Amino acid sequence: MTPSSNRPTYYEELRQKGYSRRDFMKFCTTIAAYMGLQASGAAQVAEALKSNSRVPVIWMHFQECTCCSESFIRSSHPIVADVILDKISLDYTETLMAASGHQAEAAMHKTMEEFPGEYVLCVEGSVPVYEDGVYCCIGGRSAADILQETAAGAKAIIAWGSCACNGCVQAAKPNPTGATPIHKLVKGKPIIKVPGCPPIGEVMAGVLVHLVTFGRVPELDRIGRPKAFYSKRVHDTCYRRPFYDAGLFVESFDDENAQKGYCLYKVGCRGPMTYNACGVTKWNNGTSFPIQSGHGCIGCSEENFWDNGPFYRRITNFPGFGIESNADKIGGVVAGVTAAGIAAHAIGTNLRKKKLIDDLIAEGKESDKELS
Template sequence: MASSTTSSKRPTYYEDLRSRGYSRRDFMKFTTMIAAYLGLESTGVAQVTEALMTKPRLPVIWLHFQECTCCSESFIRSSHPIVADIILDKISLDYTETLMAASGHQAEASMRKTMEEYPGEYVLCVEGSVPMGADGAYCCIGGKSAIDILQEAAAGAKAIIAWGSCACNGCVQASKPNPTGATPIHKLVKGKPIIKVPGCPPIGEVMAGVLVHVVTFGRIPELDRVGRPKAFYSKRVHDTCYRRPFYDAGLFVESFDDENARKGYCLYKVGCKGPTTYNACGVTKWNNGTSYPIQSGHGCIGCSEENFWDNGPFYRRLSSFPGFGIESTADEIGAFAAGATAAGIAAHAIGTNIMKKKIIQSHVEEGRTSAEELNHD
């Protein structure tokens, strides 16, 4: 990251943290947690620690367009207080319409000042989609349309972070018939690195992790083919789901009030989109790692995937999900087994599933029904 005379006057994250009464131990716990979320080894913890101790804070402009502010809410409610106290307070020193103390012309002056003082240094965070219909009239702030504000702020940004499914994919505003012409950020800004952090909202710790990565390494994290950080979006919700043994065994909830729902079986048949959704919910969870939708008995609705509002009813099961062979129809294991003269690999998968089903059913009969117990078998 380029340094400047102005940036050298900025306090480091560590200096600011100590001035707020946090101990070095608190700081170390925070850097260890964030490094773990980023999937870094122990050397990575040292790198994060060193960066936050020595580097001046990152100038950040955080814009809000067509959205409900749930991304900001998720970030503020992040389980670790340092996320809000250090990362967010530092951000609010620059510009964020929702949380900064200034308003009106003062707020606009603050954004302009940041753009002028830190050209090529600041990170532009965008929450919300941009309405392109009616010449941008659906979303105007300070007399300017969202598209004009975006393009002006993007011009001097070091990188852009698109927070949440609105900024990444348009979300509900862009669902058919998309009356305002809601458009995601990557379709409007060219020639800048863009990090997509989808979810409705994204997980607060994931948001903090992305920012800390940029601070630590001075560059954007490794992204997947659609522009999401691999550290958080490389696995399907299905891959980390604690109900997965039930799925593999063909044990499903048939309706939300049935006995299988009480037993905590797999939610695939009542519409769970976990098999086609990439997110960290099963690992990081929500509310200080307390739970996530599937743990509360509701299937994943695929909120981090493109067009999730238009991808079919939330409570209808996926008919198939390409690329995962036998798993795509695991609820019909019995039917497959009857005609299992297909390829050896499919037969093996079926056999494994049938065996698992028998083992799990015997455990269920013994009263061993928790996912923890089943995951050990």
């Protein structure tokens, strides 16, 4: 991104805030590693943050719980929060900005007018579309309206968290407010999906730094998630994977196998179908992640994870057959009914087609006689 104004660069801002060059370089190295860049990538990141003036960011909060922001400000390096979330870098975010009311709205409009086609729009939360969007209004306007207005001039849109990516909990059946993910409402803009409830802080920082460093959207997968963080399943990077391949499973949370740290597959772990970086990046400064603390993955970064329950069972409920129904139970019943039907049919055949069968037998016996 070319410095389009006399705004200070990221590096200058940081020095003003009291960070040393050493701190800055540490941050660049850390984030480059998280982004999956090679060793020399750290220099690229440093160069970009030194020469590029900061990218204006508008951060919208719609139907959400702010856990994405919480996760972000707790990412492992303090510069992440300072650089991007602190007021110096964020032009508008209801939750963290000092201004409120009309002043906040003014700040948002100022950014939109001054940097059309340059600012990054971050969206946290889904947008309700039922009843003209009255279920989420900010400053008297519906989230749907605000989204369209802010998206129009955005360089790119980042959909933070599962809410913005797939609707998350509020889009679970029956989705009373018509909670809709961003990609279904905004067309013609690059949208980066960063799902998770919340996404990992380092992943969020990595996506933003990638935008700043390379000036373009990171490589995305088919669903629109950055490949650097979402191309592997939690299962593929899980340290309990050897137990899975060895067929050593926890049968219930209080058994001996659970103590031994066996695979949580049979108690409903969603690791094998969840694409996220939890296994490598982990949480809380790389301390742990759910599976490491003995709980299966609930698949929070996957679409419909909330409807695909129960969390503690391998086979999910089968839609349309009530609670406590799974494909195996239904399949078993169908197979049983089929077997019963066949038995009835077999009996019926012998009764109803008796003459036919008798004729066949008689014919066979006749031929047999002729032979002897």
